[in-house]
Amino acid sequence: MTVSTNANPKLLKMLTPLMLALVVTLATRTSLCLAGDLPSSEEIIAKMIEGEGGAAAKRKIKNRVVKFTMDLGMGGMTGKGLGHTARPGKTHTAIEIQGMGTIEEGVTDGVAWALVMMTGPQIKEGGERALALLEADLDGLLNWKSHFKKIECVSKETLDDKECFKVELTPHEGSVITTYVDAKTYLPYRSDLTLATPMGEFSMVVYSEDFRPVDGVQYAHKSRIEIMGQKRVITIESIEHNVEMPKDRFKLPDEIKALVAKNKEEKSNKDEKPEEEKGKS
Numbered sequence: 568m569t570v571s572t573n574a575n576p577k578l579l580k581m582l583t584p585l586m587l588a589l590v591v592t593l594a595t596r597t598s599l600c601l602a603g604d605l606p607s608s609e610e611i612i613a614k615m616i617e618g619e620g621g622a623a624a625k626r627k628i629k630n631r632v633v634k635f636t637m638d639l640g641m642g643g644m645t646g647k648g649l650g651h652t653a654r655p656g657k658t659h660t661a662i663e664i665q666g667m668g669t670i671e672e673g674v675t676d677g678v679a680w681a682l683v684m685m686t687g688p689q690i691k692e693g694g695e696r697a698l699a700l701l702e703a704d705l706d707g708l709l710n711w712k713s714h715f716k717k718i719e720c721v722s723k724e725t726l727d728d729k730e731c732f733k734v735e736l737t738p739h740e741g742s743v744i745t746t747y748v749d750a751k752t753y754l755p756y757r758s759d760l761t762l763a764t765p766m767g768e769f770s771m772v773v774y775s776e777d778f779r780p781v782d783g784v785q786y787a788h789k790s791r792i793e794i795m796g797q798k799r800v801i802t803i804e805s806i807e808h809n810v811e812m813p814k815d816r817f818k819l820p821d822e823i824k825a826l827v828a829k830n831k832e833e834k835s836n837k838d839e840k841p842e843e844e845k846g847k848s
Contacts, residue, residue: 604723611720611734611748616708618753624783628705629654632807637662638800657817658703673817674703680823686765688822690830694741694763701738714738723750731756742768754778754785762794769794781806 606614616622630653637646648662659673672681679691679699691699701707701714711718715736722733724747731747738744742761749756758773771794775787786806792799819827 605720606732608717608719611732612708612711612718614753615734615748615755618748618785619707620780620784622709625706625709627782627809628784629809630812631705632805632810632812634804636802636804637664638802639664640798640800651812651816652703652705653812653817654705656700656703658699659817671820672699673819674699675817675819678819678823678827679703680819680826682820682822688820688826689765690823690826694738694761697738697740698760698762726757729756752778755787782808 616625619625630651633650633652635648635650637648639646644665644667646662646664648660650658650660652658656677657673657675659675660671662670664670668684670681670683672679674680677700679696681689681691683689697714704710704714715738717737718734719737720732720734724731724733726747729747730750732750734746734748736744736746741763745759746755747757748754755775758775760771760773762769762771771792774791774793775789776791777789778785778787780786786803788803790801792801
């Protein structure tokens with residue numbers, strides 16, 4: 568099924584914050600290596616952590632603020648955003664899209680949520696929640712066992728004249744994420760993933776470019792995204808670490824609190840039903 572976001576602003580609003588979480592057309596030729604030539608799971612994870620700047624540099628980060636812009640590739644439509652992340656596992660992102668209003672999403676106390684105009688408040692579940700929790704984890708691969716069942720290097724391939732290791736990351740929930748890791752820098756070059764949303768599943772490709780160090784940690788300052796035949800570009804304007812943040816920065820919005828309470832009440836009522844009634848419902 569082909570869906571055009573030009574004709575479906577509701578879908579665009581829902582997919583836009585998802586495109587940030589991670590930040591699928593194979594590029595050129597492919598050359599497979601023998602299994603013995605490939606790094607083991609432990610080796611590829613260690614190399615990727617080292618490529619990012621190393622464990623010591625990452626553990627020094629207590630919080631992060633990111634300012635970014637978005638080119639949505641739809642008649643010049645643009646957006647700008649501000650993202651806050653802090654330990655343990657908290658995040659809040661606000662994106663203002665030209666002519667379409669503001670989208671918010673975040674994670675607080677394990678609740679992954681989104682406020683999207685036209686669709687209302689949402690609580691993320693399943694693979695969508697798993698991706699949000701991964702994005703909120705400042706330790707990333709240092710804490711990989713909390714997010715993935717396994718990480719495996721399956722082949723060595725050439726993409727756009729870059730030698731890359733093809734790495735498959737299998738999450739506890741959701742679809743496999745395939746990341747092509749630059750064999751020289753051990754930084755991600757391309758990631759292929761499937762987004763599970765209330766409106767269905769969508770394949771997405773993210774190209775990570777323009778890596779620059781911030782406090783010893785490498786960040787891609789440009790991401791090219793391909794989804795449903797359309798292209799988006801996210802450009803990082805600034806990244807700051809260990810800044811003062813308001814105490815209520817990650818407070819759940821009232822609409823999300825109400826939805827959480829409603830879901831808990833519905834679950835409680837369902838659990839209290841006699842077995843005979845449960846079978847009928």
